[in-house]
Amino acid sequence: MYVRNNIRFKVWWSYSWWPLLVCFLYDSFICLLYGYFGVRALDLPWAPVATLGTAVAFYIGFKNNGSYDRFSEGRQLWGVITNLSRLWAISISDYVQPAPDEVIPDPAEVRELHRRLLYRQLAWVNALRLHLRRQTAERWDAEVAPFLSLADSAAARDRNNPPTHLLRQQSEELRHLHQRGLLAVWRQVSLVDTLRDLFHAQGGCERIKNTPFPRQYAYFSYVFVRVFAAVLPLGLVEEFDKMGPNHVWLTVPVAMLVAWVFNTIEVVGHTSENPFDNTINDVPMSSICRTIEIDLRELLGEKELPTKLEAVNDVLY
Known part of the structure; x- marks a missing residue:
């Protein structure tokens, strides 16, 4: 942009x-x-x-x-993704906790659960960005894989729609946490509602990307x-x-x-017809993903955070 x-x-x-x-x-x-x-x-x-x-x-x-209108809708959808990612981080930190009558697991294990769920969300936003820009194959290892375990990265990378698979992994983990007693059922439902909203935002972006402006x-x-x-x-x-x-x-x-x-x-x-083509007039998805990363890692309590992306030759990507 x-x-x-x-x-x-x-x-x-x-x-x-x-x-x-x-x-x-x-x-x-x-x-x-x-x-x-x-x-x-x-x-x-x-x-x-x-x-x-x-x-x-x-x-x-x-x-x-x-x-x-296409550009504006694309930017609004990424604004929704930003807010939902913050909501996901806060909800995970507050909801993924042992019940009062359960044996409290190792606090380090709980922190690792929070980290894994938030990092998978960071993987999702970056995977969605690459998916929309058709850059998944060449940039996955550098920009998505660092947020995932080797198994999760390998399972998602070669899918036709990696972002969808990552959200599916989030849903499966929520189910496992509920079965372990670390996530009450109503809290699980609330988090699944957030995943639903993320799916809606992803679908809106894919609709714009896959539907050319009427020729x-x-x-x-x-x-x-x-x-x-x-x-x-x-x-x-x-x-x-x-x-x-x-x-x-x-x-x-x-x-x-x-x-x-x-x-x-x-x-x-x-030049405004396709807002996800990574040109100078497009939605700055790279910058938005970096902002989300800073926010979520800060909510995890991390101190060594990446810097915000700056415009290059007056263009913010």
Whole structure:
């Protein structure tokens, strides 16, 4: 996610230079034919060109609203995941305790149970992040396996959906804890409800990831902007020609400016369609996972905590 207040020149220029170059060459060619060779058949009445521009503006605005909704929902889902992870940590610390009439196990064993359940939650959030970014195979050992036992890591890694399997492991452990008398039944039900909410959040993220933005909107938005950029100089040449000799060449900068605005709006919508692709405009899942890790490990009483991720070249991943 780009976090700088103003976007650096090199960032927006990387999206703009090619369309601007094409517009410059095309608009110059139109002006050359119209002004130098006198091909008057190229001019179009301004009214239909302006009407087309208005229609295209409405269309790409509709598309951009849909694109932003996808990003916004993705960020909200990860906010829910953050809060549920904190709730899970607090609930585990308070709920996973021996009953008053039971023999109290070794306190170190209870602490290890808490640690295992919280670390598996950290494994889940990181596994979900890699799953959404399609990076599970290459990054599992470095970013998920350290939070799991060798057996749990091996059992989850090669699954089609590793995050789902990790939540299943959490549920199984809750059942075992209840059977041992370390988790009252109503507390088990409460923790399972938290797992249910985590499943809902995961399903929402997978729905966004696995459902492409409707191509009829995305594709025709691209086409309409190009069509408008093509007819724009045809509607401007006559208007500037009326201003006097050589004024027709003002068509080039004006048409380039208007086309650049429309193209930029279209690109903004396009880059917001898929919020989990690990690009500069996506949900900063790596940073969110690190925040969750710091919170949960601090709740465990650990002192040596990782540092928060900082933006790299104004981008928070």
